[in-house]
Amino acid sequence: MDLFAATSRVVSLARSGAIAAARRLFDAMPCRDTVAWNAMLACYSPDAFSLTAALSAAASARDLRRGEQLHALAIALALPAAFPVSNALIDMYGKCSLPSSARQVFAEMDDPNEVSWCSLLSAYASSGWLQKARHLFDEMPLRNAAAWNALMGGYIHHGEVELAASLFREMAAHGVRGDIWTFSSLAAACAELEDPRLGFSLHGLVVKCGWSSAVEIGNSVISFYARLDLAEDAQKVFDALPSKTQVSWNAAMDAHMRAGGVVAALRLFWAAPARNAISWTAVIGGMARNGRAEQALRFFSAMVGCGLHPDELTFTPVLQACAELALLHQGRAAHGGLLRRGFHGDVFLANGLINMYAKCGDVDSSIRAFLGAACRDLVSWNTLLLGLSLHGRAAEAVAAYEEMAEEELSPDGFTFAGLLMGCSHAGLVEQGSALFAAMGVLAGVDHAACVVDMLGRAGRLAEAAELVARWPAAPLRESLRGALGRLGVGRAAVVEELLRSHSIEGVEEEEAAAYVALSNMCCSGGLWEAAAEVRKAMAARGVRKPPGRSWVEAKGKVEAFFAGGLEGLLLPEAEAVLATLRSLESEMRSPSSILSDHPGR
Template identity: 30%
Template sequence: MKAKSMLRQSVDLLCSRSTATSEAYTQLVLECVRTNEINQAKRLQSHMEHHLFQPTDSFLHNQLLHLYAKFGKLRDAQNLFDKMLKRDIFSWNALLSAYAKSGSIQNLKATFDRMPFRDSVSYNTTIAGFSGNSCPQESLELFKRMQREGFEPTEYTIVSILNASAQLSDLRYGKQIHGSIIVRNFLGNVFIWNALTDMYAKCGEIEQARWLFDCLTKKNLVSWNLMISGYAKNGQPEKCIGLLHQMRLSGHMPDQVTMSTIIAAYCQCGRVDEARRVFSEFKEKDIVCWTAMMVGYAKNGREEDALLLFNEMLLEHIEPDSYTLSSVVSSCAKLASLHHGQAVHGKSILAGLNNNLLVSSALIDMYSKCGFIDDARSVFNLMPTRNVVSWNAMIVGCAQNGHDKDALELFENMLQQKFKPDNVTFIGILSACLHCNWIEQGQEYFDSITNQHGMTPTLDHYACMVNLLGRTGRIEQAVALIKNMAHDPDFLIWSTLLSICSTKGDIVNAEVAARHLFELDPTIAVPYIMLSNMYASMGRWKDVASVRNLMKSKNVKKFAGFSWIEIDNEVHRFTSEDRTHPESEDIYEKLNMLIGKLQEEGFTPNTNLVLHDVGEDEKFKSICFHSEKLALAFGLIKKPNGISPIRIIKNIRICNDCHEFMKFASRIIGRQIILRDSNRFHHFSTGKCSCNDNW
């Protein structure tokens, strides 16, 4: 602290003068670089520019450039580089480093291509930048170019390439690099040995990774952490724990990375409470540990606990990083908790991370899943750089919220800007076509996956096409597509077909789909219920009883459908015909009044959807008191005169009666109702729904 204080005083003194010598600037700039005092360095740069002081060579500028690059201060680096009169190879390499550290991949590639000269550092920086920013294919391609142009790879190059191979799970190429390591006699390098171990582990060759680890005589903390992480990623949490004991016996004390990996391994196999105990026992927790525990909660469906832990972390004065913020925002998205999402957005702005690629993409997803597509678009438009993840978040968000034409326009813009679509992109595009029944466009996009983009359609893409064909009345074409698939149909494909058949009343194909689903996983309740409901709608009560008996024999448990609504930052949850809420009496009174008003306007509850052999009165009660209707009534009680939309979340697909009810209600009460079900968003307004009755 004393040294930094003295440096600040020295900078103050120099900046108080109207002139200064080159030696004075040089001495202070070098001290700023040594102590990583970036703010004082910026003051010195500003003072030089104000007094029109231009160093006779590029030494000082390069020092400042490397400091800005080190901390990913992209704008500062760009501005300084643009002002430099003389640019040498060190200047260009520093700019490359700034782009790599800040994740600005497009600028990194463009700058590398326009450099007037390059050296091995240029290649290493760019290859590492691609590899470190999830662009492994670009990293490998540049490595091949580096070799063609006669530049010898260094240990840093090899580490980056092994990392890229690991990201691609490209074991064949990884083994080629292993061979070149032996030829170049790099095996004595612990960094390369660690990268090799990591590559084999991430490619699923965990035994080969362990063999390399055991041969490594100079194991360091990174070696142990990588091997523990390898076991965690290969689904062997018990071996993680065993290796942790060995690590301690060898004299290496676990650090935060070790513990975060152990926490993740426990969470991976569902032992979240055990992970929390490990987390609580570890005294010196850094941001990586906190984030690992939050992610573990979220992956096990405990998003509320993730948010509580985030607040606990803030109380401990631990500053979140981009990974923490993006994971917490994702938890808010799953809960559709706009209040918490906005609070985390505010925190990201204070931390200067709101424009980070990870955080921005998560925010787009969160606002989309809360039904605030305009806010999602604002975040997207303000992003200084984008990647395929951010494009996908915006495209899928538009498709989910009924902005299907916008989704397709975004896709065309994405292609024009030379971004390569991935599997998620086409899920969003095909979903947009599905929601609008655009069969010809959907078929064109599906065919383009292979014909134009050289990809193989995934099962998710096939499911979208099966859905699109079926919902437009082409069930036999959908069945033919399933039969001619390159993959074996999975649970998603058959459940999609069953859902279509249920909607269209095709009992023959429904029975075929249901039989496949019973074979694939006999413990999941949905196919039994759907088939039973179809039988019930046809009055085939014996078949209904047969399906229910089959469920009992397989010990299948039916999960409850429920809806929730957030009022004044508190979540209220309802099930069908729920009377557990403390304000139930008022809720039912409000709902009955609303039903009466809707009936006066022509709404008739569709009791044909009640698939039980009971009387008409019981059917009426059952259909009128579904969970989303109770949530709406509660929202109207708590927010009677508001103009803001009422937002409801439902964990399963909304039924036809509730969908019609919400359309009528939006017109009668003069308010927008936004309901998110398991399929998509429904924006009800003035008697219409954004899904055009297709969901």
């Protein structure tokens, strides 16, 4: 075959779409001239459709550099005027968060069509140009469901869920029928808003429009009910779905876990046809939230044993469980696991590490986790301050608070609660009083109680009484105010006032702290008999202080011990320990062992 015939054959194969055959023939040609080369190159010359496909791929990958190269190629080939190419360019720039470039492409179009308008609207909305998006929306010659969805999606994506709900009402008023995307995205918005009335109305509209069998909408409605802790309603929606995806099972599990229904959630977990990493994470997180830290760690071990890879959302409850059980060894192992997976930049994980190390008693590692955090928020500082305070390092906590002020972070009530607690335990009365005075309107009853406790521990009972006297509080604190005012008068007056003014009705669990604080103040003032009477009054009035507890990790197993828990052990060693404790307690309570207030005794 001569050169002319071979070149003609290459062109013929290329036109028929047999590019590979044309290339094989071209490579087999013994000699090739310029015409042959041009013929082969023409085989690879992109047209509008191939360029549109390439731009769509660049948009999906958010690859701005590749998209700009394709734009340059389109200009070189004089293709931007074609509708598919221009619309693809607008979409690409929008998904790459470059709405100004998308607007420029739109402006260069002679007669933009409906897709062009929607693409530019989506570019504005997804990039956060919400006001311009609304202005463009109002200017559109024709607004279909896609346009409403694009603007609504922008509102939801940027946290303006109330605007999204308002837009949906406007959409219904214009008689525009929503589609699957409309209802599913708005149901997600209702979950964010936790607006029961809007969510219930939307669910009713979904049923009325015949979309209740759509699994995407059903999943969003389940999530909405989950946010409201309405597990039974979520279960009804789940049961009504004709076909269920993995998202459906996970959403239903999460609904039960949020409402405290651990058993129902586990029943769904084991009944699911498949379990992915999100399923395991939902169970682990639910166990941690519902006070089942040990089970949360067991499920985490089982998840890893199944070959699934945990993500940031998985490690957060794992760290919480390790902190709850004070399992330093397992906490360090979790820390190593998240570092190996490259999750060290997440602020929630950083806060979890700070908290875990502090609650496990390794304050230095807690400080290192704080200093090594890629970014720190107010929760990071509050967790560090509380950890330092609880471990007797109140001076360091105050110094850290001063550093926090230099970073122009505004403290909240939790910040001062941790600081005041540390000052109380460390006896830093002046610093604590100054912090309390600096709180202003942030000061609450809990903060005042910390200061009263701090003053009582320091023996400055008159100042404590003065604080209680000018603090507006509940009836319990009214009686505490009177009792504090009589501390200098005599023990009998304190006990008499306490017993006369307290009744079991209306006593809340949180008020146990006030009784304990009064008992501690009596002890600080040397009023030992009065302190004992306060404790008796607590028992008589049914006011119970949550028992102290501790954990011991041995051979990979956690044993928990509660104050007063030895009575339940049927062991001879336990009975011997209890007998010794009762003997010591009896000796301490005998009149001869009670210290007198008299100087020199």
